[in-house]
Amino acid sequence: MSQLSVLDLPQLYTKPSAEAILETLALLTSAPPSWDYESDSAANDGSNLYTRKDNEPRAVRIDPEGVTRYLTSIVSNSLRWIQDEEVKEEIWNQASLRLSERSGRTARGDLTRQFTIPTSDGSFELSIHEPALTGDDLGLKTWAASYLLAKRLHLFHLTTQGQHNKPRVLELGSGTGLVGLAMAGLGADVVLTDLPSIYANLARNAEANASVLEQNGGTIRTGVLDWNYPRSCTLIPKSVIDTNSDGEVLSEKFPLILAADSLYSPDHPRMLVDSIVAWLSEDGSARVIVEFPYRDAYLPEIANFRQRMTVAGLQILDQGEEKGYDDWGDASKDDDGLVTCWWSCWGREVPEQNP
Numbered sequence: 001m002s003q004l005s006v007l008d009l010p011q012l013y014t015k016p017s018a019e020a021i022l023e024t025l026a027l028l029t030s031a032p033p034s035w036d037y038e039s040d041s042a043a044n045d046g047s048n049l050y051t052r053k054d055n056e057p058r059a060v061r062i063d064p065e066g067v068t069r070y071l072t073s074i075v076s077n078s079l080r081w082i083q084d085e086e087v088k089e090e091i092w093n094q095a096s097l098r099l100s101e102r103s104g105r106t107a108r109g110d111l112t113r114q115f116t117i118p119t120s121d122g123s124f125e126l127s128i129h130e131p132a133l134t135g136d137d138l139g140l141k142t143w144a145a146s147y148l149l150a151k152r153l154h155l156f157h158l159t160t161q162g163q164h165n166k167p168r169v170l171e172l173g174s175g176t177g178l179v180g181l182a183m184a185g186l187g188a189d190v191v192l193t194d195l196p197s198i199y200a201n202l203a204r205n206a207e208a209n210a211s212v213l214e215q216n217g218g219t220i221r222t223g224v225l226d227w228n229y230p231r232s233c234t235l236i237p238k239s240v241i242d243t244n245s246d247g248e249v250l251s252e253k254f255p256l257i258l259a260a261d262s263l264y265s266p267d268h269p270r271m272l273v274d275s276i277v278a279w280l281s282e283d284g285s286a287r288v289i290v291e292f293p294y295r296d297a298y299l300p301e302i303a304n305f306r307q308r309m310t311v312a313g314l315q316i317l318d319q320g321e322e323k324g325y326d327d328w329g330d331a332s333k334d335d336d337g338l339v340t341c342w343w344s345c346w347g348r349e350v351p352e353q354n355p
């Protein structure tokens, strides 16, 4: 792929045509519309080759150096040589949009996007709302690991159609709910959980997707489960406006626990493993499936998690790496937010048989 410098773009002193400016602004887009990236070979086979499915692959890459200045110069230019006022407005709008995209997710306001979740014989769509971001509420965004895990779930063959005893699943740190909702869309009974500050948006997404989940035979409950108090989970009544109902306290254990992108503080491995131990069924077929991005700053947390899971009597039954996109990075670095994630499926250690 060739790389252009900002000096190769149409310069305003040459009075470029409106068409040329708009084409350039389209090239400078850094917003991933739906994150739907797939493997090159066969869709959803878990291999590590990636192309953009929803966008044409970019034929050129533009060196980010100087791009912000270039965009600002368009926004502040009167574009006198362009006669059509509507076209001028469109150019200024597009340039402003490119500027806000380059400020990262925080500048983009709220958004709702569609995610396609593969099943063993087709796919279904989930609609996920992400509010405009405030402060440190990481759970209001949808992260690369969760989309990768949501797309991978069907490969574990955890549900079968028309199954009488649907798998009961608990998701820890659900955020916007993509993983848990995908699991319910595969026909499971899922409890999505997170902190109180994340809960309202999680419940909104559960309601927004209720009909597709029902059609697919799954159910959703949502609750507050803070890993600081790993043994306590309060289910929130279905209607978010029903503030008079007391929340039901969850008491059952789960044969399957899911979590994505949940290790980003030194305390998280301990808290997450304590929560897993508190809620995982005792039986030998119980499973924990997690997916975490390899972020340089948190590699020790992944090692710590693995060690604590082993001490808790769980072992890795299957694992792998794959790549996905976080669209919240610093767009000026122009790395497209590509992250490598590690997924793993854990089960209870099988005691060695004495001869």
Ligand SMILES: C[S@@+](CC[C@H](N)C(=O)[O-])C[C@H]1O[C@@H](n2cnc3c(N)ncnc32)[C@H](O)[C@@H]1O
Pocket (backbone or CB within 6 Å): 138, 139, 140, 141, 142, 143, 144, 145, 146, 147, 172, 173, 174, 175, 176, 177, 178, 193, 194, 195, 198, 225, 226, 227, 228, 259, 260, 261, 262, 271
């Ligand atoms: C990086 S986000 C990942 C969200 C979602 N799983 C995803 O991948 O899109 C981490 C999530 O863990 C949740 N979390 C952090 N600390 C928590 C705690 N003490 N108890 C429960 N959830 C917590 C956050 O609220 C947030 O939703």
